[in-house]
Amino acid sequence: MKTYHSLSAIQKDIKEGKVNCTTLVQFYLKNISEKAHLNAFLEVYEEEALAAAQAIDQKIAQGKAGRLAGMVIGIKDVLCYANHEVNAASKILSTFQSQFTGTALQRLIDEDAIIIGRLNCDEFAMGSSNENSAYGPCLNELDNTRVPGGSSGGSAVAVQADLCLVSLGSDTGGSVRQPAAFCGIVGLKPTYSRISRWGLIAYASSFDTIGVFSKNIPDNALVLEIMAGADEHDSTVSKKPVPAYSSLLNFNKKAKVAYIKETIHSEGLNPEIKERTLATLEKLKQAGHEVEEVSFPYLDYILPTYYILTTAEASANLSRFDGVRYGHRSEATGDLESLYKKTRSEGFGEEVKRRIMLGTFVLSASYYDAYFTKAQKVRRLIKEKTEELLKDHDVLVMPTTPTVAFKLGEHSSNPLEMYLADLYTVQANVAGVPAISIPNGVDSQGLPIGLQIVGKAFDEATVFAFADYLMQNQLN
Amino acid sequence: MLDASIRNKYTAVIGLEVHAQLLTNSKMYSSDANEYGNMPNTNISVITLAHPGTLPKVNKKAVEYAVKMGIACGSTITRDNHFARKNYFYPDLPKGYQISQDKTPICVGGKIEIKLKDGQERSIGLTRIHMEEDAGKSIHMAEEVDTLIDLNRAGVPLIEIVSEPEIRTSDEAYAYLTEIRKLVRYLEICDGNMEEGSLRCDANISVMLNGAKEFGKKVEVKNMNSIRNVQRAIEHEIERQIIEIEKGNTIVSETRTFDATVGDTHSMRAKEDMNDYRYFPEPDLSPLIITEEYLNEVKAKMPPLPNELYKKFTKQYGLSEYDALVLTDTKEVALYYDELCSLTKNYKAASNWIMGPVKSYLNELTLSIEEFPVKPAQLADLIALIDANKVSFSVASQKIYPELTKGTTKSALEIAEDLNLIQVGDQDFIQQVVDEVLAANPAKVQEYKDGKKGLLGMFMGEVMKKSKGKADPKLASELLAKSLD
Numbered sequence: 001m002k003t004y005h006s007l008s009a010i011q012k013d014i015k016e017g018k019v020n021c022t023t024l025v026q027f028y029l030k031n032i033s034e035k036a037h038l039n040a041f042l043e044v045y046e047e048e049a050l051a052a053a054q055a056i057d058q059k060i061a062q063g064k065a066g067r068l069a070g071m072v073i074g075i076k077d078v079l080c081y082a083n084h085e086v087n088a089a090s091k092i093l094s095t096f097q098s099q100f101t102g103t104a105l106q107r108l109i110d111e112d113a114i115i116i117g118r119l120n121c122d123e124f125a126m127g128s129s130n131e132n133s134a135y136g137p138c139l140n141e142l143d144n145t146r147v148p149g150g151s152s153g154g155s156a157v158a159v160q161a162d163l164c165l166v167s168l169g170s171d172t173g174g175s176v177r178q179p180a181a182f183c184g185i186v187g188l189k190p191t192y193s194r195i196s197r198w199g200l201i202a203y204a205s206s207f208d209t210i211g212v213f214s215k216n217i218p219d220n221a222l223v224l225e226i227m228a229g230a231d232e233h234d235s236t237v238s239k240k241p242v243p244a245y246s247s248l249l250n251f252n253k254k255a256k257v258a259y260i261k262e263t264i265h266s267e268g269l270n271p272e273i274k275e276r277t278l279a280t281l282e283k284l285k286q287a288g289h290e291v292e293e294v295s296f297p298y299l300d301y302i303l304p305t306y307y308i309l310t311t312a313e314a315s316a317n318l319s320r321f322d323g324v325r326y327g328h329r330s331e332a333t334g335d336l337e338s339l340y341k342k343t344r345s346e347g348f349g350e351e352v353k354r355r356i357m358l359g360t361f362v363l364s365a366s367y368y369d370a371y372f373t374k375a376q377k378v379r380r381l382i383k384e385k386t387e388e389l390l391k392d393h394d395v396l397v398m399p400t401t402p403t404v405a406f407k408l409g410e411h412s413s414n415p416l417e418m419y420l421a422d423l424y425t426v427q428a429n430v431a432g433v434p435a436i437s438i439p440n441g442v443d444s445q446g447l448p449i450g451l452q453i454v455g456k457a458f459d460e461a462t463v464f465a466f467a468d469y470l471m472q473n474q475l476n
Numbered sequence: 477m478l479d480a481s482i483r484n485k486y487t488a489v490i491g492l493e494v495h496a497q498l499l500t501n502s503k504m505y506s507s508d509a510n511e512y513g514n515m516p517n518t519n520i521s522v523i524t525l526a527h528p529g530t531l532p533k534v535n536k537k538a539v540e541y542a543v544k545m546g547i548a549c550g551s552t553i554t555r556d557n558h559f560a561r562k563n564y565f566y567p568d569l570p571k572g573y574q575i576s577q578d579k580t581p582i583c584v585g586g587k588i589e590i591k592l593k594d595g596q597e598r599s600i601g602l603t604r605i606h607m608e609e610d611a612g613k614s615i616h617m618a619e620e621v622d623t624l625i626d627l628n629r630a631g632v633p634l635i636e637i638v639s640e641p642e643i644r645t646s647d648e649a650y651a652y653l654t655e656i657r658k659l660v661r662y663l664e665i666c667d668g669n670m671e672e673g674s675l676r677c678d679a680n681i682s683v684m685l686n687g688a689k690e691f692g693k694k695v696e697v698k699n700m701n702s703i704r705n706v707q708r709a710i711e712h713e714i715e716r717q718i719i720e721i722e723k724g725n726t727i728v729s730e731t732r733t734f735d736a737t738v739g740d741t742h743s744m745r746a747k748e749d750m751n752d753y754r755y756f757p758e759p760d761l762s763p764l765i766i767t768e769e770y771l772n773e774v775k776a777k778m779p780p781l782p783n784e785l786y787k788k789f790t791k792q793y794g795l796s797e798y799d800a801l802v803l804t805d806t807k808e809v810a811l812y813y814d815e816l817c818s819l820t821k822n823y824k825a826a827s828n829w830i831m832g833p834v835k836s837y838l839n840e841l842t843l844s845i846e847e848f849p850v851k852p853a854q855l856a857d858l859i860a861l862i863d864a865n866k867v868s869f870s871v872a873s874q875k876i877y878p879e880l881t882k883g884t885t886k887s888a889l890e891i892a893e894d895l896n897l898i899q900v901g902d903q904d905f906i907q908q909v910v911d912e913v914l915a916a917n918p919a920k921v922q923e924y925k926d927g928k929k930g931l932l933g934m935f936m937g938e939v940m941k942k943s944k945g946k947a948d949p950k951l952a953s954e955l956l957a958k959s960l961d
Contacts, residue, residue, distance in 0.1 A: 080529035088528065099522050102529060197760075201528040205759035234531050236762045313759055316561050319572020320526040324625070336623075340565055363563070363754035372756060 001027045003162050005215040007222065010070040010165070014060060021053035021060070021070060021114060028072050028116055032163045038139045040157040042077050043085060044117040052114045059112065066112035067226065071219070074119045074158040074167040079105055079210070080199035081115065088201045089133040090123045092321045092328045092347025102199015103234070104210050104227040105168070111226050116164050120154030123349045124318065125170050125203040127151045128178060128421040129411065132351045137408060140182060142447065146405040149179030149421070152211070156183040159213040166223055167213045172203045173306055174400075174425025176211030177437035181400035181450020184439045186467070188212045188220050189425075191457045192432035193238040195224070196231035202317040204310035205236075207429045217468035220436075221245035224460060240458055248461045251469035255289040257281070258393040262299040263424055268402045272443040277399045280440060280451055283475045284397075294389055294396075296427075298382050303419055305382065306426045308362050308375035315359030321347065354415065379430055386431035390456045395466050398424050400437040400450030424452060434460045438467050440476045451476055478715045482722060486683045488714045489691045490643035491603075492706075494656055495634050496666040497610065497674040498541045504609040504633035505532030505575060505761075512672060516615075516626035524631050526570035531760050534559075538633035539764065541665035542582045542607050543774050545635055548659050548781055549602055551586030555766045559607075559758035564751045567625050568612035578755040581606035582766075588639070588659075589783055590651035595797065600652050601640035608634050635665075641680065641691065646710040653677060653703045658782050662807045670702050677706050682727070683717045692717070693727040697741055699734045709734040713741055785810045793823035802831060808845045812852060819856035822863055829855060833873055837881055849883035858888035866898050871945045899948045903955070906939075906947050910955050913938045924960055932956065 001023055004010045013019045032044055049072070059065040075081065078088050080098035087093040101109070109115065122132040130138040130153025138153040140146040141161040148157045152169025156179035159167050169176040171189035180187025189211045200210055210227065214220040225246055230239040259281055264274060285291045323329035323343030330342035348356070362371035389396060402423055411418040428435035433454055440451035451470075455463035470476045503510050506523035523530045546553050560578035583605035590598050612630035614623050637656060643649050657675060660666035668675045677700055682692035697713055700706040712734075717727050732741040782804045789800035789810075804810045809830065816826045834855075838848060858876060861867045867876065872888075879891045892898050900906065913935055914921055924931045932953075939952045 078529075080527075086528065093528065096528075098529065099527065100529075198531055199529045202760075233533070235533050236531075236760060312756060316563050316571075316573050316754075316756070319563060319565065320528070320570060322565060322567075322572060324567045325525055325570060326527070336567065360754065363756055365752045365754075368754075368756075 003027075004165065007068070007071050007165065007219050014070050021056045021072075022050065024070065024072055025049045025053040025114060025116065028162070028164050031161065032117070035141070035161050035163060037144070038141055038157050038161060038163075039136050040120055040138050040154040040161065040163055041074065041117045042087065042089070042120050042135055042154070045084070045115060049114050049116045056112045056114065066110065067222070068108060068111040068113040071108075071113045071166055071223075072116050072164045073108060073113045074117050074155060074164040075105060075115060076121050076125075076152050076155045076167070076169045077118045078121065078125055078170050078201040078203075079168060080201070081105055081118075085118065086201065087134070088124045089121050089135055090321075090348065090352065091134040092344070094134075094328055096327050098199075100199065103196040103231045105199060107226050108223065119152070119158055119167060119169075121169070122151035122153070122175075123352050124201065124314070125151040125172055125175055125208075126314070126351050126355055128174070128418050129406070129408075130154065130179070131408065131412060132349055134349055139408075140405050142184070143405065145407055146447070147182065147408055147410075149182035149401075149405060151175040151179075152187075152213070153179050155213050156180055156185060156187065159183070159185050159215060165214070166219055169211045169213055170200055170203070171209050171211040171425075171429065172207045172310060173429050174422040176213065177400050177425045177435060177450065177452060178421060180213055180437040181439075181452075182405035182448060184442070184448030186214050186217060186220055186436065186438050187450075188224065188436045188460075188463075189428060189434065190224055190228065190460055191238070191434045192429070193236055194228045194242075194434070194458065194460070196229075196234040196237045198231055198233035202313075204313040205317060206313060207306075207310055209429075217438075217464050217471060218246050218249060221249065221460075221464045221468075238458070243461050245461055245464050249465050249468045251462075251465035255284070255395065255466060256393045257284055257289055257291045257395055257397050258294040258389055259291065259397050260296040260299070260389075261293045262296055263398040266299070266402065266423070268420055268423065269399065270403045270443070273399045273402070273404070273449050276441050276443075276449050277397075277451065280470070280476055281397065287473070287475065292393065294393075296385060296389065298378070298385060299423075299427075301378050302382060302426050302430055303423060305375045305378045306422075306430055307358065307419065308371050309379060311355040311359030312363050312372055313359070315356045315363065318348075318352065318356055323347070351415070382427065383431040386427060386433060386454075387457070390433065390454070394455070394462055396454040398452050398454070399440075400424060400452040404443050404445075404447035404449060428452075428454050433457050434463050436463050436467050438471055438476055478718060483715070483718060485685060486714075486718050486721075487686050487688070488644055488710075489641045489682045489684065489694070490645075490649055490710060491641035491680040491694075492637075492639045492643065492649060492652060493678045493680070494637040494639075494653070495610075495676040496545075496637065496656075496660050496668075498538050498633040498635065498665055499667060500535055500537045500541070500633050502535060502537075503631035504535050504538055504607070506631055508631060510632050511628075512674070514628055516624070516628060519628040520630070524570065524627055526572075532575055532758075534761060534764060535633055538607060539582070539766075540774055541633075541663070542605060542635045543766065543771070544663045544665060544778060545637070545660065546583030546586060546605055547775060547778060548663060549583065549586035549588060549605070549637075551583035551602060551605060553766055553771060554580050554582050554584060556580065557582055557764040557766065559761045559764070560755045561758050562608075563754045566611065566614075567623065568614045568627065568630060570612070570627060570630055574608055574611065575758050575761070576608035576755075577606035588652055588655050590648060590655050591797075591801065592647055592651055598648065598651075600642050600648070603638040603640050605635050605637045608636060610634050641682075641694075646707040646714070649679065649710050650703055650707040653706055655782075657703070658805070662779055662782055664779070670700075673701070677703075679706060679710055679713070681710060681713045681717070683714055683721065692721075693729050695727065695729065696731045697734055698731060698744070701736065705734060705736050708736075708739050709741060712739055716741065779807060780811070780814075782807070782810070785814065788814070793817055793827075795823065795827055799827050799831065803827060806845075812845050812848070816852040816856055819853055820859045822859050825859050825862070826855075829859065833877055850877075850880045854880050854888055861888050861892060865948055865950070867892055868899065868945065868949055871897050871899075875945075896944070897946060900943065900946045903951065906943070906952050906955055907959075909939050909942050909947060910952065910959050913942060914959060921960065932960070935960070
């Protein structure tokens with residue numbers, strides 16, 4: 001079987017009888033097994049996926065198939081799927097099974113997507129390299145000594161290495177876009193609240209979004225279109241109608257593009273990435289689009305704001321993992337306090353503990369105003385300034401990451417160095433606006449470079465259309 | 477006992493925090509059932525259990541109930557409500573935080589009007605009323621090493637009503653709690669049952685020398701399961717603090733628990749060991765906006781309140797304060813009385829009927845007034861019969877009323893006619909009965925004439941007996957007197 005890179009090609013060949021869901025699933029299962037060393041999957045739903053494929057093949061034959069028939073999907077290990085394990089790549093949830101399926105995932109299943117397995121990630125989605133998984137790091141297929149990025153590393157590699165067609169990740173500070181950039185694929189973080197979070201294990205609730213990995217824009221747009229929208233289980237989800245993104249991809253106007261000078265001129269930016277980004281901007285100018293340099297004076301404040309607010313929320317979100325009702329419970333306990341201390345010390349990894357401690361600290365009475373309250377104010381400033389820039393422009397364009405995929409262990413000893421990997425992606429989360437990373441060529445070592453396109457809140461349609469335009473016309 | 481001269485040097489400062497469980501069908505943030513008395517851990521789903529990936533959803537009924545309480549207390553209703561997480565670890569708190577309200581309680585200010593035993597009235601200011609969820613129950617069984625957890629109560633909606641430190645005596649605290657219980661019952665938002673814990677009270681108590689400008693160190697007392705016990709605990713705690721101060725000791729801020737069997741308090745923990753709850757805005761719930769329109773809708777649904785009815789009963793119906801207080805004790809009785817008063821103008825008789833025959837009938841059979849078989853219209857009829865001199869009170873209460881309580885659709889008049897009880901005002905008939913009675917008792921007549929005037933009652937009784945109670949007593953008494961003289 002040939003390797004497919006889009007649902008439209010698959011569905012065309014299904015119609016022509018050249019392929020069916022069963023052979024597709026068999027193909028991916030073979031790839032998964034051959035590339036097991038990448039450690040992308042934490043669990044493969046082999047029999048289930050084959051059974052689903054057979055059932056969907058029948059539906060196709062009867063002309064009753066859903067819109068995603070032929071799409072094989074992997075899901076990040078933070079998405080709840082009824083009667084399936086979900087561990088958040090943490091020891092504290094080892095063997096934990098969810099009793100319900102999250103809204104976004106259910107909507108994909110209802111359209112006949114086939115769920116092939118559960119994907120590796122950083123523990124509780126905290127990390128930028130997938131090295132914080134309790135189940136071992138995931139490797140970048142292009143160079144097995146390098147990380148795939150994180151936290152949704154497994155999801156990125158699964159699409160990168162053709163272990164499934166599309167995968168779901170989650171993006172709190174760049175966890176979809178950064179690994180998409182490191183793996184040379186497309187990764188979307190939609191507007192905050194565009195997709196229901198019911199069934200997404202929380203890291204930082206006011207930042208978390210489900211995101212989508214794919215090799216092209218139409219697949220990505222279709223999956224968002226199906227997942228997004230109102231949901232009675234999530235009172236924070238937007239009730240705005242969901243546009244048919246996948247049929248709105250025709251970008252036929254002169255774009256007003258802004259790039260933030262502080263991102264291009266920042267010290268830590270790899271010169272090759274800078275060059276590629278500027279080259280793309282130049283191509284856009286050549287193609288007659290308006291490209292303007294703008295200033296965003298708060299770039300230095302984004303990461304501190306992000307880390308104060310996300311760790312504060314995380315410290316509360318992770319309190320429920322206490323060994324009382326489910327998940328890991330330490331055997332070496334005596335009284336209640338030791339049950340908590342030992343269970344959580346054993347169950348959580350270093351990065352998770354660091355963030356819980358940091359979050360607890362910034363919320364404590366003596367430091368609350370100095371950190372948490374101030375960070376909330378700065379978040380508002382960042383949001384307002386970002387919205388202001390987007391008012392006058394269709395999109396903001398910038399590098400997705402300051403570097404290409406780094407070596408395993410390269411930043412493990414210095415968390416602050418690791419945090420810088422999210423320098424350009426965090427802004428969209430702090431502001432709540434949609435952003436996508438698309439491939440923007442490779443560096444001299446052949447390692448992928450990502451280009452990030454940021455749009456107005458709830459204007460995914462423009463982000464998709466513009467990204468598709470760049471990819472179709474090879475401006476990237 | 478503390479010597480009164482010492483006791484009277486001090487003023488107590490008391491603030492009460494009252495938690496009321498709301499009578500909603502489902503929990504505060506999930507659709508799990510809110511039912512008391514079920515088998516442990518049956519009213520639970522993934523939300524109550526705080527499974528990963530779950531989210532809360534605000535119970536609209538609970539919001540309505542909180543707003544109703546605010547309106548009843550004259551509080552300002554907060555339009556832009558945010559929920560907050562209150563963080564602490566305990567096994568019966570599944571999420572490791574309680575979703576509460578911190579900076580934007582749904583009700584701000586307001587007051588509770590109280591009436592003291594001596595008739596004095598006071599108004600106790602409220603600081604706030606906020607919405608939150610209950611925790612589960614930790615059950616420590618005798619001879620059981622493990623603590624058992626029942627999460628049926630986890631997530632049950634609560635309002636916390638916080639008073640200003642304006643209460644000065646345990647009597648006032650008693651009256652305040654009685655009034656709150658009456659209010660929540662009138663509003664039908666909480667059953668007010670302190671024994672089952674659906675209404676709970678913590679007391680913050682301090683004492684200071686009379687006229688002092690600064691309050692003393694406050695002590696929080698918990699674990700009182702009746703209004704009477706709150707009063708006892710406060711009384712004990714005031715004395716304990718005064719004794720400590722008189723001994724030259726200082727009061728430490730701490731939490732104490734009340735022991736109802738001996739009536740004293742024990743230290744649970746010092747304030748310094750208290751949790752830092754690390755409140756912050758709940759990111760899983762969008763802000764709750766109360767619109768003018770919504771507020772008007774709730775206002776339109778408000779039942780009459782005890783104070784309004786009390787005023788109506790005393791001013792419009794001219795009842796004594798005592799009668800009005802008794803009749804407004806429960807909404808159902810008050811509304812029955814109010815309806816009765818729309819059908820009769822004899823408000824005092826209506827009040828007497830309810831406080832007398834009606835109450836004793838209900839008490840005897842342990843029925844509530846909703847189960848009372850006599851309709852207000854029937855009772856009004858009965859009162860009218862008496863007022864029209866058609867039956868005497870005793871005939872009404874002993875003959876007709878028992879028939880009515882059997883649950884008949886007949887009117888009091890129909891019953892009176894059926895039983896031939898209508899008083900006869902016919903002078904000839906009554907004179908004839910009087911003559912017969914006097915003729916039958918010549919010796920007594922002589923005694924009367926010799927000055928034993930007290931015998932008039934005996935003659936009257938004979939006349940009523942002979943007329944089978946139908947003789948108009950007023951007329952009969954007149955004719956008797958005339959015939960004897």
